[in-house]
Amino acid sequence: MVRLNINGRQRELAVEDDTPLLWVLREQAGLTGTKYGCGVAQCGACSVHVNGQLMRSCSIPVGSIKPTDRIVTIEGLSRNATHAVQKAWAEVDVPQCGYCQSGQIMAAAALLAKNKKPTDADIDAAMTNICRCGTYQRIRAAVHRAAEMLAKAVA
Amino acid sequence: MNRREFIVSSAAAGGGLAIGMPLTAASQGKDVGAQVNIWVVVKPDDTCVIRIARSEMGQGTKTGLAQLVAEELECDWKKVTTESITAGQNLASKRAWGEMGTGGSRGIRISQDYVRKGGAAARMMLLQAAANRWGVPVSELTVSDGVIKHAPSKRTTSYGKVAADAAKLTAPDPSSIKLKDPRSWKVAGKPVHRLDTADKLDGSKKYAIDLQFPGMLNAAIKQCPVYGGKLVSFDAAAIAKRPGVKGAVQVDERTVAVVADTWWHAKTALDALPIVWDEGEGATQSSAKIAEHLAGGLTAPNAYADRNEGDALKAIEGAAKRVEAVYSTPFLAHATMEPMNCTARVTADRAEAWVPTQNAEASLAALSEVTGIPISQCEVVRPDLGCGFGRRGGSQDYTRQAGLIAKQFPGTHVKLIWSREEDQAQDFYRPISQCKLSAGLDPAGKLVGLHVRVSGQSINAFLNPASVADGKDRRQLQGMWSAAGDAQLGYTVPNLLVEYAMRNTHVPVGPWRGVNTNQNGVYIECFIEECARAAGADSLEFRRALMQKHPKHLAVLNAAAEKAGWGKPLPAGVHRGIAQFMGYGSYSAAVAEVSMVDGKVKVQRMVLALDCGHAVNPHQIAAQVEGSVAYGLSATFYGEMTVEAGRMRELNFHNYPILRLAEMPKIETVIVPTYDFWGGVGEPTICVVAPAVLNAIHAATGKPVRSLPLKNVKLV
Numbered sequence: 001m002v003r004l005n006i007n008g009r010q011r012e013l014a015v016e017d018d019t020p021l022l023w024v025l026r027e028q029a030g031l032t033g034t035k036y037g038c039g040v041a042q043c044g045a046c047s048v049h050v051n052g053q054l055m056r057s058c059s060i061p062v063g064s065i066k067p068t069d070r071i072v073t074i075e076g077l078s079r080n081a082t083h084a085v086q087k088a089w090a091e092v093d094v095p096q097c098g099y100c101q102s103g104q105i106m107a108a109a110a111l112l113a114k115n116k117k118p119t120d121a122d123i124d125a126a127m128t129n130i131c132r133c134g135t136y137q138r139i140r141a142a143v144h145r146a147a148e149m150l151a152k153a154v155a
Numbered sequence: 156m157n158r159r160e161f162i163v164s165s166a167a168a169g170g171g172l173a174i175g176m177p178l179t180a181a182s183q184g185k186d187v188g189a190q191v192n193i194w195v196v197v198k199p200d201d202t203c204v205i206r207i208a209r210s211e212m213g214q215g216t217k218t219g220l221a222q223l224v225a226e227e228l229e230c231d232w233k234k235v236t237t238e239s240i241t242a243g244q245n246l247a248s249k250r251a252w253g254e255m256g257t258g259g260s261r262g263i264r265i266s267q268d269y270v271r272k273g274g275a276a277a278r279m280m281l282l283q284a285a286a287n288r289w290g291v292p293v294s295e296l297t298v299s300d301g302v303i304k305h306a307p308s309k310r311t312t313s314y315g316k317v318a319a320d321a322a323k324l325t326a327p328d329p330s331s332i333k334l335k336d337p338r339s340w341k342v343a344g345k346p347v348h349r350l351d352t353a354d355k356l357d358g359s360k361k362y363a364i365d366l367q368f369p370g371m372l373n374a375a376i377k378q379c380p381v382y383g384g385k386l387v388s389f390d391a392a393a394i395a396k397r398p399g400v401k402g403a404v405q406v407d408e409r410t411v412a413v414v415a416d417t418w419w420h421a422k423t424a425l426d427a428l429p430i431v432w433d434e435g436e437g438a439t440q441s442s443a444k445i446a447e448h449l450a451g452g453l454t455a456p457n458a459y460a461d462r463n464e465g466d467a468l469k470a471i472e473g474a475a476k477r478v479e480a481v482y483s484t485p486f487l488a489h490a491t492m493e494p495m496n497c498t499a500r501v502t503a504d505r506a507e508a509w510v511p512t513q514n515a516e517a518s519l520a521a522l523s524e525v526t527g528i529p530i531s532q533c534e535v536v537r538p539d540l541g542c543g544f545g546r547r548g549g550s551q552d553y554t555r556q557a558g559l560i561a562k563q564f565p566g567t568h569v570k571l572i573w574s575r576e577e578d579q580a581q582d583f584y585r586p587i588s589q590c591k592l593s594a595g596l597d598p599a600g601k602l603v604g605l606h607v608r609v610s611g612q613s614i615n616a617f618l619n620p621a622s623v624a625d626g627k628d629r630r631q632l633q634g635m636w637s638a639a640g641d642a643q644l645g646y647t648v649p650n651l652l653v654e655y656a657m658r659n660t661h662v663p664v665g666p667w668r669g670v671n672t673n674q675n676g677v678y679i680e681c682f683i684e685e686c687a688r689a690a691g692a693d694s695l696e697f698r699r700a701l702m703q704k705h706p707k708h709l710a711v712l713n714a715a716a717e718k719a720g721w722g723k724p725l726p727a728g729v730h731r732g733i734a735q736f737m738g739y740g741s742y743s744a745a746v747a748e749v750s751m752v753d754g755k756v757k758v759q760r761m762v763l764a765l766d767c768g769h770a771v772n773p774h775q776i777a778a779q780v781e782g783s784v785a786y787g788l789s790a791t792f793y794g795e796m797t798v799e800a801g802r803m804r805e806l807n808f809h810n811y812p813i814l815r816l817a818e819m820p821k822i823e824t825v826i827v828p829t830y831d832f833w834g835g836v837g838e839p840t841i842c843v844v845a846p847a848v849l850n851a852i853h854a855a856t857g858k859p860v861r862s863l864p865l866k867n868v869k870l871v
Contacts (some may be wrong), residue, residue, distance in 0.1 A: 016398065023419040027373075032365035033358015035541075037492055038575045042808035045492060074358035081357045089356050093348045093774065096782060097213030098355030099362060099492040099541030124817035130808065132492045132542050133213045134785025136819035138778070 003067035006031070007076025010067070017063025021055075022046040024062045025073060033074040033102045037130065044129030047103035047110075048073050054110035074102035077109060084153070085109045088146035096133035103129045108143050117147050189318040191280055192326060193251050194224055194273035196238070197318035201301050203230040205274075207237050208245065208252035209262040210513050211351065212543035213782075214837040215775035216262035218349045220270055222771055223263070226343040227274030227334065230314060231300040237350055242515035243534035256514040258548045258666060260739035260835025263771055267833055268334075275332045277321070284320035285312050337769050337830055346774030351539070363511040363538045364496045368568035371498070372401055373418035374560050375425040376571060378581050379409040381434040381801035382661045386411055390429040397424045406559045414560065418572050437661040437801035445587060445660050445798060446483070452610025452656030453481065453591040459627045459657070462637050465650030470604030474595025478689045480682055482592070483862045484674040486796040487585035487667055488803075488811060493541020494578040497557035498570040501526050506533045508557060511540040513548040521551040525558040544786075545666035549618065550583055576806040583665025584796055586612035588631070590678040595650075600690030602701060604650035607635060607678065613657050614671075617664045626657045633671035634736050634842065635679065640832075642672060642738045644679070645708030646701040662798065668786060669841035672738035676842030677849065677863065680734035684850045685859050694733050694850065695721050707766055708735055711742040711827055715764035718825045719746035728752075729759060732850030734843040739835030741767040742827075747820075747847035751855050754871040758788065758820040758848055763840050765824070768832035777824040779836050784822050787844025789814040792865045812866075 004011050006029055013028040020039075025031045025048070034057060037045030041056040048057045049072040050065065065071070077083050081090070085108045095101045104127070111118055111126040118126065123143050131139070188198035196204040205224045211217040217237050225235050245252050253269060278298065285303045286293035289310055297304050301314040337344060354360035379385060389411050391403040399420035403413045411430060415421035452458070471477060498509040499522065506528040512518040515537045523530040535554075540547060557571040573581070588611025595604040615623045615630055629636065635644045635653050644653075667673075687697035695716050702709040712735040716722075725731060728750050735744035748760040763780050770776055793812040797804045805811035849860045852870065860868055 019419055023417065026365075027417040027419060030367065031358070032361065032367075035492075036364070036494070036572070038808050040575075040807050040809065043492070043813075077357070081353070086356045090348075090352055093352065093778070095213075095349075095352055095355040096215070096778060097492065097540060097542050098352075098360060101355050102358050105356065127816045130492070130813045130815065131785070132490060132544075132813060134782035134814075134819075135778070136785060136814075136816040137781045137822055139816060140819075 002062050004062070004065060004071060005067060005069060006071045007073060015062060018061045021048070021057040021060040021062050021065065021071070025057060031073050031075050035099055035102055037100065042130070043100070044107060045100050045103045047106040047129065049106060049110060052113060054107055074106060077105065083109060084146040084149040085112065085142070088142040088149060092138050092142040092145055094135050094138040094142050096135055100129060100131045104131065104139055108139070108146065111143065112146055112150060116150060118143060189322040191277040191318055191321050192273055193248070194270060195228060195277035197281070197314045199315045201231065201313050201315035202234045202236060203228065203301065203314065204236050204238050206252065207239050208255050209266065210255070210257035210515065210537060210540060210543065212257070212513065212540035214262065214779060215349055215772065216257065217351055218347070218775060219263045219771045220266065221350060222343040222347065223267055223271050224274035226340050227271045228278050229298045229301065232342050232347065234301065235350065239537055241534060241536050242519035245516065246519065246530065255516050256548065257543070258513050258545055260838040264740060264833035264835055271334050272329060272332050275334060276327050279327045279332070280321040280324045281314050281317055283324055284317040288317065288320065343771050346772060349775065361538060362493050362541050363498065363509050364493055364541070364572060366498050366509050366538070366570065368498070371568040371570055372414050372416065372564060373421045374412045374414045374569050374571040375418060375421040376406065376410060376412045376556060376573060376577060377425055377430065378577070379432045379434065380580055381432070381437045382663055383437040384432050384434040385409050387431040387433050389431070394424040394428050397427065400424045401564070403428055404560060404563050406556050410556060412556070412560050412571070414564065414569060418570070422574060434801060440661055440798055440801045442797045442799070448660065449587065449589045449610045449658045452658040453589055453608055455656050458608060458654040460652060460654045461629050461632050462635070462651055462653040467604045467606045467650040467652035470650035471593050471595035471606060474603055475598045476596040476689055478594045478596070478686050480592050480685055480859065480861055481589060482678045482681065483589040484587065484677060485794070485863065486587045486662060487790055487794045488579050488582045488796050488805070489544040489546035489667055490579070490811065490813065491540070491542035491544055491546055494575055495553040495573040496571060497554045498568055499557040499561035500566070500568045501528065501558065501561045502566050504528065504532055506558060507536070508554055509536045509538060510554050511547055512537055512551065512554065513540070513543045513545070514551070517549050517551050518554045521554045522558045525555045526562050544668040545670070546582065548666065550665060579806045579811060580803050583663045585667035585673070586614055586631070586664040587660070588612065588674050592678060592682040594682070594686050596686065596690050600692055602648055602686055605648045606652045608654045608656065609675070609678070610656040610658050612659050612662070612664050614664050614666060616657060616659050623657070628655055628657060631655050631671055632675065634675040634738055641740050643705070645705040645735055645737060646683070647704045648701065661801065669738065669838045672736060672838070672842035673787070673790065673845070676734065676736040677845050680736060680843070680846030681849050681853070681859060681861070684732070684853055688853070698733070698735065707742050707829065708737060711735060711764045711766045712744040714825045714827045715744035715746050715762050718764065718823060719762040721746060730851045730855040732847045732852070732854055734846035734850060736842045737839070738842055739839045740832065741765060741834030741836065741839040743840045743843045745840070745843035745847035747851045749848060749851040749855060751852070751870065754869070756852060756865060756870065760821045760823070761844070761847065762823045762825065763843065764827055765840055766827040766829055767834035767836050767839070768828065769830060770826050770828040773826055776826055776836050780824040780840050781822050783838070783840040784844050785814050785819060787841045788818065788848070791845040791848055791863060792818070795864050795867070
C-alpha cells in the first residue's frame with residue numbers, strides 16, 4: 001500500500017513499492033493520460049510533475065515518493081484545458097496522433113514555470129521528448145505562443 | 156453511440172451511397188439524431204455527425220474526409236463532429252462504407268468521390284424534406300451553413316429540424332448528383348484546424364492501450380527472438396506465486412504470454428519466466444552475412460528487368476564518361492509511439508476486440524480466424540491510433556495473439572500490450588536493400604545511359620509469396636516505374652535498364668511509411684547528383700534537362716528550388732542539396748540546407764514542394780510534410796536495425812534513436828495544387844528528405860554518402 005498526492009487528491013493504492021509511478025498512475029489510479037512509450041526514460045511520453053519538477057514516471061519506483069510529494073499529471077494540469085500551454089497547443093494545432101502530447105505539454109509547462117521567455121536554444125534543451133509524428137516545428141511555435149499568453153496574463 | 160444500438164441497414168453494397176434505415180436509437184431518442192444516410196447523422200441542435208470509415212493515426216484523415224462531406228452537405232462546419240464506424244457495422248451492411256484499410260496514403264484520394272457524393276445526397280434529401288414540408292419546389296430553396304431558406308415566402312428552417320423527415324426519403328439517383336468544382340470549395344481546400352485535438356490536450360483521449368473494462372486482465376508477451384524459431388517450453392510454476400499472476404499460456408508455436416491482474420505484474424513475471432526456445436536456422440544469421448547475400452544480387456546474371464529501354468549497357472560501355480556507385484540502406488523499425496496492443500473478449504459465441512488498426516476488416520477476419528467464431532459474431536472497435544506508419548495494416552499479429560490469449564480466459568477482457576523491446580524485436584521491418592548504379596555521359600555531359608540494379612528483400616515475397624514467385628516484383632522498384640500517375644521516374648533517359656534481384660532473408664518485412672520510395676529515392680537522387688557533378692553541371696540544371704517530358708515532376712522541382720532560393724549565395728559554411736521523386740500519386744521535391752561543424756551535420760532549413768492534385772487542407776498537408784521530414788531525418792541520421800545471432804539488436808530508443816526537437820530544421824512547405832488529380836499526402840514527401848540532405852553533404856564535403864544511417868559514416 002502506498003499513499004500518494006495525485007492532482008491534489010490523497011490516494012491510497014494497493015501496489016508494490018518497486019512499481020514504476022507510470023503504471024501506478026495508469027493501472028491503480030486510472031489516469032491513462034500519462035503514456036507508456038519506452039519504459040526506460042528515453043521518450044518522455046510518461047512525463048509528470050513531482051513537486052513542480054519534470055519527471056519521467058516510467059523510471060520512478062513509487063516507493064521513493066513521499067505521501068507529501070505533489071504529483072501532477074496531464075489530467076491535473078488545469079481545469080478544462082485552460083493552461084496557457086494547452087491553449088497554445090490548440091491554437092497552433094500541434095497534435096497529430098496525440099499519443100506523446102501529454103508528455104510534451106507537461107514538459108512545456110515545466111519549462112515555462114521556470115523560464116517565462118524561453119529562447120529557441122532553451123526550447124531545444126528542455127523539450128527532449130520524442131514525437132514520432134514529427135510535430136516538433138509546431139511544438140516550438142506553441143511554446144513561444146504560450147509564453148506570450150502568460151506574459152499578457154501577467155501584464 | 157453504443158454500437159449495440161446501431162442496427163445498420165442492408166444497404167446495397169459497394170456504392171457507398173446507399174441510404175440506410177434510421178438507427179433504432181435515432182428513431183427513439185432525441186440526442187442521437189437522424190441518420191440521413193450512412194455518412195451523415197443530423198441532430199436536432201443541427202450538429203452534423205459525419206461517419207468515418209478510415210483509420211485516424213495522426214494523418215488528419217478524419218478532418219479531411221469530414222471537410223469533403225461537409226463541403227457538399229453545406230452544413231455549418233462549426234457544428235461538425237465525426238464518428239468512426241466499426242468493422243462489424245461495415246460487414247453487416249455489406250460494406251456500405253467501402254474499404255476501411257488505411258495505408259498507401261489512400262484515405263482521402265480513394266474515398267473522395269463516394270464521401271462527397273454521400274454529403275451531396277444528404278443535402279439533396281434535407282432540402283427535399285423542407286420543400287415537402289412547405290409545399291414548394293425544391294428548386295426555390297437555398298442553403299448555407301445548414302440553414303435552409305425559401306426566399307419567396309421568407310421562410311427559414313435548419314437541418315436539425317428536417318433531418319427526421321429527410322431520413323425517410325428515397326435517396327437520389329447517384330447519376331443525378333453533381334459535385335462542386337474544387338476551385339469553388341468553401342470548407343474543403345481551406346486550412347481549417349483539426350476536429351480531433353481537444354481530448355489530446357488534457358489526457359482524456361482513450362487510445363486502445365488506455366481502455367479499462369470491469370474484471371479486465373492484462374497480458375505481456377514474448378515471441379522467439381529469432382525469426383523462424385519456436386517455443387519449446389516454459390516453466391509456468393516458477394512465476395505462479397508472483398503477485399497478480401493468473402497464468403502463463405502458450406499463444407502460438409513461437410509465442411508465450413503471461414496474464415495477470417495488471418500489465419506491470421504480467422510484464423515483470425514474464426521477465427522472470429524461464430523459457431526454452433528452438434531458435435532454428437535463423438540464429439546463424441548476422442547483418443554481415445545478409446549484406447554479403449545482397450551484394451551477390453548486384454551482379455548476379457539473373458534479375459527481373461522492369462524497364463529495358465534502348466541498350467543501356469552498350470550506351471554506358473561506349474560513353475565518354477562513366478559513373479558507378481553502390482548504395483545501401485538498412486532494415487528499419489516503425490517505432491509507433493503507442494506500442495502494439497489489443498484488448499479482446501471471447502465467449503462461446505462471440506469475439507470482440509478493441510484494436511489500434513489501419514485495417515479494421517483485417518483485424519475482424521484475424522479475430523474470427525483465431526477464435527473460430529463466425530465473422531458475423533465478431534466485432535472490432537477501432538480507437539484512434541498512436542501512430543501507424545504501415546505497421547498496423549494487414550498482418551494483425553497482435554490481434555491474433557490477443558484473440559488466442561482471451562480464448563483461454565473465456566468471458567474476460569484481456570488487454571495485450573507489447574513492451575517497447577518486443578515492439579522493436581518483432582516488427583515487419585522496412586526491407587534491407589543495396590543498389591548498384593552505372594551511368595554513361597556523352598562529351599557534353601548529357602546522360603545517355605543508366606543502369607539501376609536493386610538487390611534486396613521483397614515485401615510481397617514475405618506477405619504474399621505466390622504473387623512474386625517468378626521474382627518479378629515491381630513494388631521493390633517503386634518510384635522508378637515507367638507508367639504515369641503513381642510512382643513514375645521523372646527522368647527521360649534514352650537507354651535505361653532498371654532491374655531487381657530478389658534476395659530474401661529470414662527477417663519479416665512490411666510496408667514502412669513511404670515504403671520503397673524511401674530507399675529508391677536515395678539511390679536515384681544521390682546517384683543523379685553524382686552524375687551531375689561528373690558532368691560539371693549544376694544539380695538543378697542537370698535534372699531539369701532530363702525532365703522536359705515530365706512537366707509535373709519539373710514544376711514541383713522548380714517550386715522547391717525557387718522557394719529555397721537555389722543559386723543564391725548562402726551563409727558561410729552552409730551547403731545546399733536538392734532532390735525530387737514521386738510516390739503515392741503525388742510529386743515531391745526538396746531542398747536542404749546543411750552546415751557541418753567538426754564533421755557533425757546540422758540540417759538548418761528544408762523547403763519541400765508537393766503536388767497532390769487537390770489540396771483538401773493545406774494546414775494539415777503542411778503538418779504531414781513537417782512530420783515526413785522528422786520521419787525521414789530519423790532514418791537518415793540514426794535508423795538502423797542490425798541482426799546478430801538471428802535477432803535484432805536495437806530494442807529501445809537508446810540504440811534506436813529518434814530525431815528530437817533540437818535537431819528539427821526549419822521547414823517550409825510549398826503546395827503546388829494542379830486540380831486535376833487526387834494524390835496522397837501522408838507518405839510522398841519522405842522519399843526526398845534523405846537524398847536532399849545527403850546531396851547537401853556531398854556539396855559540403857565533395858564526397859557522396861552511399862550508405863545509411865549517417866551515424867555510421869565518417870564525414871571528415
